[in-house]
Amino acid sequence: MSNNQIRVRFAPSPTGDLHLGGARTALFSWAFARHNNGIFLLRIEDTDLQRSTKKAVESIMEGITWLGLIPDETPVYQTNRMERYKEVLQKMLTDGSAYYCYSSPEEIESMRELARKNFLKPKYNGLWRPEKGKQLPEVPKGRNPTIRFKAPQHGVTKWNDIVKGEIIFPNEELDDLIIARSDGTPTYNFCVAVDDWDMRISHVLRGDDHVNNTPKQINILNAMGANIPQYGHIPMILASDGEKLSKRHGAVSVLEYKKLGYLPEAMVNYLSRLGWSHKNDEIFSREELVKWFELKNLSKSSAQWDQKKLNWVNSHYIKNTSSIDLSKMIYQDILEKNIDFNKANLQGIIELFKDRANTLLDLVDSIMIFYLEPTVESLKQINKEDKNILKLFLAEIENIEWQLDNIDMSIKKIINDNNISMKELATPLRIALTGSTKTPSLNKILIVMNKDSVINRIHIAIKTNN
Structure with missing residues (x-):
């Protein structure tokens, strides 16, 4: 592999389902890699053992697979x-880019409180940071x-952000962050830096809630002598109300949308x-997305979720x-309705309704009119005069061969012979058949x-008491 090959990663923490923001990050990373004949990678950041779960990992994998974002x-x-993390930690301790800190959590909080009182940024005061000529405290037993x-x-830590342009952090505002806890487990920013180095990541696309992590990771990478993505x-x-997308606004998990009947x-x-x-393209294929995807077309402003647009x-x-x-x-959704249905005519029924459906669940609900007879309550809309018209219709279709042309001719004949409007026939007939x-x-x-189902339902409608 050439040194300049684009390698992009999606790195979720498995603490829950794949949410919409994460899915979009994965999608952009995947599209960017595909557009440039690069490599799309998946990294599961599961070092938070208390919050990470196997179920969440499975959910994330199912979500990206459903969307077709398969890692290379x-x-x-x-x-x-x-x-590997222990190896890098030891090397950093040896070369002096990391050091042991014996301050307790209570002592750290006292340092921060003192800084707040002096109107300074609350951070670690560098008590155990080794410096030339500095006498360190005695190690607590x-x-x-x-x-x-x-x-x-x-000085400053800066980078030219692909989306936001140049971002600068004064180094005096950065803390000597903990890269390994007192139990020896490595921390988030350290692991990310090591992983990006080892995985030869060239570009990192992620949510802007990670901006504050970037200078920390850049400095760690610099200390390790690694390339900076x-x-x-x-x-x-x-x-839609301008607030951060959350469960109170509806579904936020990709798999929820799968269950609700949205297509990948x-x-x-x-x-x-x-x-x-x-440009102004709204509908395009996955192949067109890959062909067109360029980082310069990423927006600098927040996007707004529009459920109607998705529908x-x-x-x-x-x-x-x-x-x-x-x-x-x-098919499985229909089976779960626990009804008897004729699979043979399912495609014909779908053809009637697919132009009207926003979701697959809408489609299932619509086609139920063919498998569930109208309720008694709905049939009460049919009055005595309507029933007489339905009787005329029954008599007209009794001996015809069940073909579209014959049905159309029968409908026209009833309307002409009885001097009624199409609506006067169609309304009670629709109710009798579908409710x-x-x-x-x-x-x-x-x-x-x-024909048999039509005749049977009309008979039921005529017999129903108003």
Whole structure:
């Protein structure tokens, strides 16, 4: 592999499901790698043993697989790399870029409180930081030390952010952060820096809530003599009310949207438009996304979640998916309704409703009219005059061959012979067949429902007492 090959990683912490912001980060990273013939990598940052769970790992893997964001190499798990972290820690202790700190949590808090009283930034005061000519305190007995990174104290740490432009942090504001806890376990920023180095990461795309972590990671990488990736911090996704997207605004997990009946192609299309654009294109394929994706088109401002827009995008993909494929997608959902249904005519029924559905669940609910008879309550909308019209319809269709042309001719004959409007026939007929006045084209419902079912439902409607 050449030294300049683009290698991008998605690095979630497995403390919950794959949320929408994380999915978008993964998508942008994947698209950028694919656009540049690079490598897309997955790293599971599971060193927080109290909060990380196997269930969350499985959920994240299922989420990125559903979206089609398959990594090019075997996923890296931080918990499998502890020996490597210890090796780097020891090297940093040896070369003086890290040191043991014996200050207790209570002593650290006192340092911070004193800084606050003096209107200074509350941070560690460098008590155990070794300096030339400095006398360190006596090591307390029985106290396990943390390991701190010896951060630069002068000058600035800066980088040219892919999204935000130049970002500068004065080094005097940076703390000597703990890179290993008193029990020896390494901490987040240290692990990230080591991993990015070992994985030869060239570009890091992540949420802008990580901006404050970047100078820490850059300084650690510099101390290790590692190459510095290019960083791009993407503004967060906001809810429609301008607040941070959360559960109170609805579903925030990718898999929730899968359960709600959204197609992965639609989610990829919609998520990619939250913070990235190509001209005025709204609907595009995964292949077009890869072809068009350039970092210069990432937005500097926050994106806003628009459920109606997602529904519109999803409805487009449902409309343009074959009824054969849709039948496979919703088959299990129909089975879970515990109803008897004829699988043979399912595709024909889907064809009637797929242009009207925002989600697969909408589609399932719509086609239930063919498998569930109208309720007694809905049939009470049919009055005595309506029933007489239904009797005329029954008599007219009794001996016809069940074909669309014959059905159309029968409907026209009833209207002409009895001097009634189409509405006067269609409304009670729709209710008798489906329980609703809002349905697809009446003749198409009739042909798909089949003659026996139509006759049976009309008989039931006529017999129902108002």
